[in-house]
Amino acid sequence: MQVLKLGGSVLTKKSGYLEEDQKNIDMIAEMLGKGWKDGIRDIILIHGAGSFGHPLVVKYNLDNGVKTDEQKRGAAETHSACVRLSTMFVDALNKNGVPAVSIPPAFLGKLKNKRISEFNRKPIDMLLELGYMPVLHGDMLPDSELGCAVCSGDQLVSWFGKDANRTILGTNVDGVLADGELVPEIHQSNFEEVSAHFTDAEHADVTGGMKGKIKELLGLGKPSYIANALYPERIEALLKGEKTLSTLVQ
Numbered sequence: 236m237q238v239l240k241l242g243g244s245v246l247t248k249k250s251g252y253l254e255e256d257q258k259n260i261d262m263i264a265e266m267l268g269k270g271w272k273d274g275i276r277d278i279i280l281i282h283g284a285g286s287f288g289h290p291l292v293v294k295y296n297l298d299n300g301v302k303t304d305e306q307k308r309g310a311a312e313t314h315s316a317c318v319r320l321s322t323m324f325v326d327a328l329n330k331n332g333v334p335a336v337s338i339p340p341a342f343l344g345k346l347k348n349k350r351i352s353e354f355n356r357k358p359i360d361m362l363l364e365l366g367y368m369p370v371l372h373g374d375m376l377p378d379s380e381l382g383c384a385v386c387s388g389d390q391l392v393s394w395f396g397k398d399a400n401r402t403i404l405g406t407n408v409d410g411v412l413a414d415g416e417l418v419p420e421i422h423q424s425n426f427e428e429v430s431a432h433f434t435d436a437e438h439a440d441v442t443g444g445m446k447g448k449i450k451e452l453l454g455l456g457k458p459s460y461i462a463n464a465l466y467p468e469r470i471e472a473l474l475k476g477e478k479t480l481s482t483l484v485q
């Protein structure tokens with residue numbers, strides 16, 4: 236089983252408000268459709284929320300829990316927007332011959348202080364076994380301490396990546412960059428040095444942007460790749476176990 240995450244920076248216009256990037260959605264769905272025909276069928280697909288999540292979390296102040304009625308309405312609206320984005324992506328996958336099925340993590344998982352404490356993965360394994368492509372996404376999840384909180388697609392990657400043969404993250408840059416140069420490999424011992432090069436994403440990424448991503452990946456205890464999904468052929472190469480331009484995190 237492979238875990239593939241596609242960033243909200245690819246599927247949406249991240250600077251917008253509830254704005255999908257249909258061109259990118261179609262381009263990636265086409266690549267995955269081709270892969271499906273070629274027999275790459277062992278993928279748990281995860282995607283970020285991009286402009287269907289981050290701006291709403293900021294607008295309703297959901298980052299440190301959900302307590303008030305206003306926040307509850309905001310959490311419900313955020314969940315609904317994430318589901319809408321997922322439906323758009325899944326529709327494109329279906330059109331390209333991939334029997335993809337979206338399952339909102341809100342119904343399967345529970346957090347404790349913003350970290351996943353429980354996740355019922357049975358529905359996902361069942362879909363895989365039956366020959367479907369399960370699709371998960373960043374979402375608002377119940378939280379035993381905070382009422383409800385954000386669970387990023389990146390955190391889902393660190394949960395499911397533990398059991399995967401390969402973990403790939405597609406985003407809108409070539410990988411981790413330092414002074415404009417691609418860092419080919421990140422590990423515990425050069426993390427601090429590379430950290431100096433993380434800048435705040437141009438548009439508020441409530442789950443920590445690139446730095447948050449690397450922290451999740453280092454916790455995985457297994458190698459994973461960050462690559463530019465705006466060049467779908469790079470993601471395709473990684474799915475086939477081939478080398479391509481990317482950052483290896485291990």
Ligand SMILES: Nc1ncnc2c1ncn2[C@@H]1O[C@H](COP(=O)(O)OP(=O)(O)OP(=O)(O)O)[C@@H](O)[C@H]1O
Pocket residue numbers: 241242243244245282283284285286388405406407408410411412413432433434435436437440442443444445446448
């Ligand atoms: N040193 C760095 N190298 C590469 N990207 C960086 C660096 N520092 C900050 N970034 C930013 O991190 C962004 C990628 O992380 P981000 O979380 O925004 O994307 P994503 O995971 O695709 O989206 P989402 O979180 O919505 O799924 C890049 O677009 C870039 O602007």
Ligand SMILES: [Mg+2]
Pocket residue numbers: 283389440442443444445
């Ligand atoms: Mg992010």
